[in-house]
Amino acid sequence: MKIQALILFLIGYNLLYAQTNIKTDSLKNYTYQELQEKFYDYNYDGKSDESKLIAQYYLSKAKQEKNNSQIAEGYAFMYVNENEENALKYIDSMSVVSKKINEDIYPTRIYLLKANIFLKFNNQKEALNNYIIGLKYAKQRNNKRQIALAETNIAYLNNYVGKHLEAALILRYYMDNADYLNENEVEKIRVNLADTYIEINKLDSANSLINRGLRVFKNKDTYRYYQYLILSGSYHLKLKKYQMAIDNLLQCKKYFFTTDDERNKNYTLYYLGESYVGIKQKQKAVQNFAEIDSLIQKSDYIFPELRRVYTYLIDYYKEKKDKEKQLFYIERFLTIDQILDSEFSYVSRELPRRYDKPNLLKEKEAIINELATKKIFFYISLGVLSLILWLFVYLYYKTKKSEKQHRKIAQDLVHSVYESHKVRKETETQNENLSYTEPQENLKDKTTRVIAEEVAKTILKELELFESKEHFLKKGITLATLAKKIKTNSNYLSEIINTHKGKNFNAYLNDLRIDYAISRLAKDKKFSSYKLAIIAEELGYNNEQAFTTAFKKKTGTPLTIYLKEVEKENL
Incomplete structure (x- = not known):
């Protein structure tokens, strides 16, 4: 018999080994990315043996290739389907390897994975501690994805202690704004948000999320579909539509008891029990609540609503006068309540102190800085406005x-027009006399080129005629055209004007025109009423701008002001 047993064992072992080898050999053709996808697919479908095989091969492959980044990833896969002790050992191994990797996701990832392990095994205290530390490192590195993962898991802990409003705000924000999270992570947020909305009586919002989930995942993803179906049961329980809740939850019970999902098993039973309480079927309520206790003894999964479960069982058996079961559930209640109280008290105390308070302080600092910035901006703006005003x-x-x-200059010009005109006449006479005396004495000194006295006299006489007959008002006059007209050359004419008029030809011509304008505008009311373009044209200028510019340059006052003063004098 022993030999036969040994043979059967060896045959079974060889068959298992051969089967494993075949699977392992088939994995050699996959990349790391493909292996990751297969791992998540198997794990999500509840195929823990297959996912373990993928994780083992992945870690072995990474170690063989001495790829530290992938070795760390392998440890992350290995911890998933292990008990608490072994899972923590794998994360500790990942921590050692991560020190050889220059990636900014560490050490945040270590703390977040540890927190997940503690949360899975109902150690909310250590879960919170690790989420808080992970969040600190994530913020230091400004890693948005890791910040989101830490804060959403802290929101789940807020739900655990009954701070549903705070949890809803965080979950809603990341559901709508975290495009850096993957589809599974966003879906987890959506499921928890629907549950939170039920707790805070935002039933329309909850129902909208639930109906979307049922519609999207029906015939597509069985697990997710039943996640939303259990929420539908909770939603109808909240509305006191007990039979609708029972119909949904019985389907969930049938499904979840084929999986290893302890949380959904327990909550399915809890909502079923409460629904039966609602329709006053106490015996069925007790059956479901008692089944919860049986599950807890096997899995150690506990949740806050257990207080309600055990008090109901105690009261039921007290009413039935079943002392033994009453005592049994009292002892169970005291044990569970102590654990709940320890975890609940710690999380309730530490969440505000270590998460809410720092966030409030940060928000306070941000507000203070914003106000300070606004104050600085105000003073700068005030200073700029003051400077602008000054x-x-x-x-x-x-x-x-x-x-x-300008008005004073214009007034003086207007008042002195006649006097100026008289002075100009006298000056012309003096210049005429000087042309026969002074030039005779100093002609050689004043004229840099040798010009005959008779030529100089002739040019000066021609210039007198040019001025007296107001030929300077003609358009297009140049030094060359004037020289040609008075039968001399441009050089002689330029030299005579520079020497005897004290200015170049252009200034000489311009001064004549402006002096004429000053006088005629003051004396000729009709002329001063013309448009500036017409006046400029009559004065020989090509355009209005050239005239106004020349007038300002010559007189020191704008033409418009001079015209206003002329108008006043003519009233």
């Missing part, structure tokens, strides 16, 4: 002062 006032008074000066 500049405006300065320019205003400068403009006014300039206008006053």
Whole structure:
């Protein structure tokens, strides 16, 4: 018999070994990325043996290739289907390898994975500690994805202690704004948010998320479909539509008890029990609550609603006068309550102190900085506005002062037109006399080129005629055309004008025109009423701009102001 047993064992072992080898050999053709996808697919479908095989091969392959980054990833796969002790050992191994890797996801990832392990095995205290530390490192490295993972898991802990409103705010934000999370992570947020909405009586919002999930995953993803179906049961329980809740939850019970999902097993039974309480079927309620206790003894999965479960069982058996079961459930209640109280008290105390308070302080600091920035901006703006105002006032008074000066110049010009005209006549006479005396004495000194006295006299006489007959008003006059007209050359004419008029030809011509304009505008009311373009044309200028520019340059006052003063004098 022993020999037969040994033979059967060896045959079974060889068959298993051969089967494993075939699977392992088939994995050699896959990349790391493909192996990751297969691992997640198997693990998600509840095929733990297959996912373990993938994880083992993945880690072995990475070690053989001495790829530290992939070795760390292999440890992350290995911990998934292990008990708490072994899972933590794998994460510790990952921590050692991560020190050889220059990746900014570490050490945050170590703390977040440890937190997940503690949360899975109902150690909320250590889960919170590790999430808080992980969040600190994630913020230091500004890793948005890891910040989101830490904060959403902290939100789940907020739900655990009954702080549903705080949890809803965080979950809603990341559901709508975290495009850096993968599809599974976002779906997990959506499921938990629907559950949270039920807790805070935002039933329309919850129902919207639930119906979407049922619609999207029906005939596509069985596990997710039943996740939403159990939420549908909870939703109808909240509405006191007990039979609809029972119909949904019985389907969930049939499905989840084929999986290793302890959480959904327990909550399915809990919602079923409460639904039966609602329709006053106490015996069925007790059956489901008692089944929860049986599950807890095997898995150690505990949740806050257990207080309700055990008090109901105690009261039921007290009513039935079944002392033994009453005592049994009292002892079970005291054991569970102590654990719950320890975990609940710690998380309730530490969450506000280590998460909410730092966030509030950060928010306070941000507000203070914003106010300080606004204050600085206000003072800068006030300073700039003051400077602009001062500049405006300065320019205003400068403009006014300039206008006053311009008006004074214009007034003096208008008042002295006749006198100036008389002086100009006298000056012309003097120049005529000088042309026969002074040039005779100094002609050689004043004229740099040798010009005969008779030639100089002739040119000066021609210039007198040019001025008296107002030929300077003709358009297109140049030094060359004037020289040709008075039968001399341009060089002689330029030299005579520079010497005897004290200016070059252009200035000489311009001064004649402006002096004429000053006089005629003051004396000829009709002329001063013309448009500036017409006046400029009559004065020999090509355009209005050339005239106004020349007038300002010659007189020191704008033409418009001079015309205003002329108009005042003519009233």
